Amino acid sequence: xxxxxxPFALPDTDDDEIKEISEALCSGWVTTxxxxxxxxxxxxxxxxxxxxxxVNSCTAAMHLALEAIGLQAGDEVIxxxxxxxxxxxxxxxFDAKPLLADVNQTTLNIDxxxxxxxxxxxxxxxxxxxxxxLPADMDAICALARRYGLKVIEDAAHALPxxxxxxxxxxxxxxxxxxxYATKTLTTGEGGMICTENDEWAERCRVMSLHGISHNAWKxxxxxGNWYYEILAPGFKYNMTDIAxxxxxAQLRKVERMWQRRQAIAQRxxxxxxxxxxxxxxxxxxxxxQHAWHLYILRLNLERLQIDRNRFIEELKLRKIGASVHFIPxxxxxxxxxxxxxxxxxxxxxxxxxxxxxxxxxxxxMSDQDVQDVIEAVVEIVxxxxx
Numbered sequence: 001x002x003x004x005x006x007p008f009a010l011p012d013t014d015d016d017e018i019k020e021i022s023e024a025l026c027s028g029w030v031t032t033x034x035x036x037x038x039x040x041x042x043x044x045x046x047x048x049x050x051x052x053x054x055v056n057s058c059t060a061a062m063h064l065a066l067e068a069i070g071l072q073a074g075d076e077v078i079x080x081x082x083x084x085x086x087x088x089x090x091x092x093x094f095d096a097k098p099l100l101a102d103v104n105q106t107t108l109n110i111d112x113x114x115x116x117x118x119x120x121x122x123x124x125x126x127x128x129x130x131x132x133x134l135p136a137d138m139d140a141i142c143a144l145a146r147r148y149g150l151k152v153i154e155d156a157a158h159a160l161p162x163x164x165x166x167x168x169x170x171x172x173x174x175x176x177x178x179x180x181y182a183t184k185t186l187t188t189g190e191g192g193m194i195c196t197e198n199d200e201w202a203e204r205c206r207v208m209s210l211h212g213i214s215h216n217a218w219k220x221x222x223x224x225g226n227w228y229y230e231i232l233a234p235g236f237k238y239n240m241t242d243i244a245x246x247x248x249x250a251q252l253r254k255v256e257r258m259w260q261r262r263q264a265i266a267q268r269x270x271x272x273x274x275x276x277x278x279x280x281x282x283x284x285x286x287x288x289x290q291h292a293w294h295l296y297i298l299r300l301n302l303e304r305l306q307i308d309r310n311r312f313i314e315e316l317k318l319r320k321i322g323a324s325v326h327f328i329p330x331x332x333x334x335x336x337x338x339x340x341x342x343x344x345x346x347x348x349x350x351x352x353x354x355x356x357x358x359x360x361x362x363x364x365x366m367s368d369q370d371v372q373d374v375i376e377a378v379v380e381i382v383x384x385x386x387x
Contacts, residue, residue, distance in 0.1 A: 008322035047170025049195035051202035058179030133292025163290035
């Protein structure tokens with residue numbers, strides 16, 4: 001058994017991040033400035049997007065994306081119940097309604113058939129989530145959106161570097177929102193990015209990310225800038241700092257190496273667990289696609305075990321292995337239950353799968369021994385508690 005606890009997630013940082021951050025500090029420019037613009041340019045190239053707007057979280061990114069398309073009170077946006085709070089809460093910021101569509105049992109991504117069934121005359125957009133880094137069915141989602149005149153805003157918080165049908169995931173939807181939170185596949189501590197091909201939306205997001213001040217407001221303290229500015233709209237304080245962007249630049253240079261390591265860990269897990277009928281491994285990406293492997297979501301075949309998912313996680317903890325659950329479905333949280341009267345069975349697939357899901361550690365700083373310790377702990381628990 002392990003002597004030390006293995007955290008569920010750790011960032012992969014080294015001297016490169018320290019060097020970039022030191023450069024930002026020594027430059028005297030620590031808030032939004034040249035490193036942020038450099039990070040935007042390099043990120044847009046990485047994901048194949050025309051525009052990239054750096055912000056301080058993926059939540060901010062999705063809020064700005066919805067503002068850019070003109071979401072209004074009383075509008076509806078379709079999304080999945082199997083996601084983090086931010087995906088739906090940004091819809092509520094507008095006093096609009098999140099319409100939930102159940103997930104596909106195999107992929108755990110939003111079910112396109114359920115999307116179409118949820119559309120009403122008030123529906124304005126769809127927010128698919130690439131759960132764990134497995135691409136959603138974007139061809140079908142975008143085709144539905146075109147047919148009904150909807151916008152597609154991707155919650156790509158898990159989706160770097162995801163590839164869908166040989167295309168990097170930066171321009172599949174109308175707007176694509178990435179997360180750089182501490183546990184993500186690229187981290188700036190806190191941060192996010194909005195990608196789009198639309199010039200008008202990109203400019204709107206940029207202006208609204210910094211108090212609605214006219215274009216290039218950050219330059220007003222540089223030699224080429226001007227003290228004069230105009231407020232074009234009541235915006236937000238969502239800008240990314242150069243300190244965070246400096247970290248992002250260092251992370252971006254090793255994003256491929258970090259992905260390769262996560263993929264190797266996922267393969268080791270699946271090779272070990274696929275032989276056990278008590279377990280179900282996560283779906284692999286089809287040919288021509290790439291799973292980002294932000295998460296490795298193992299599912300328990302509970303009818304073959306004497307314990308439930310919660311007890312399984314406790315058993316992992318006793319063996320000094322960190323684990324988590326992604327996610328508690330939105331419709332069983334008190335806020336959404338009370339607001340819309342949801343019952344757990346209203347989205348039966350999401351609820352059923354949630355009860356048997358465990359996210360195992362999968363990050364590039366894990367050693368081979370760490371991976372082996374996880375495998376041995378899972379196998380030992382299965383053998384101890386199988387029916």
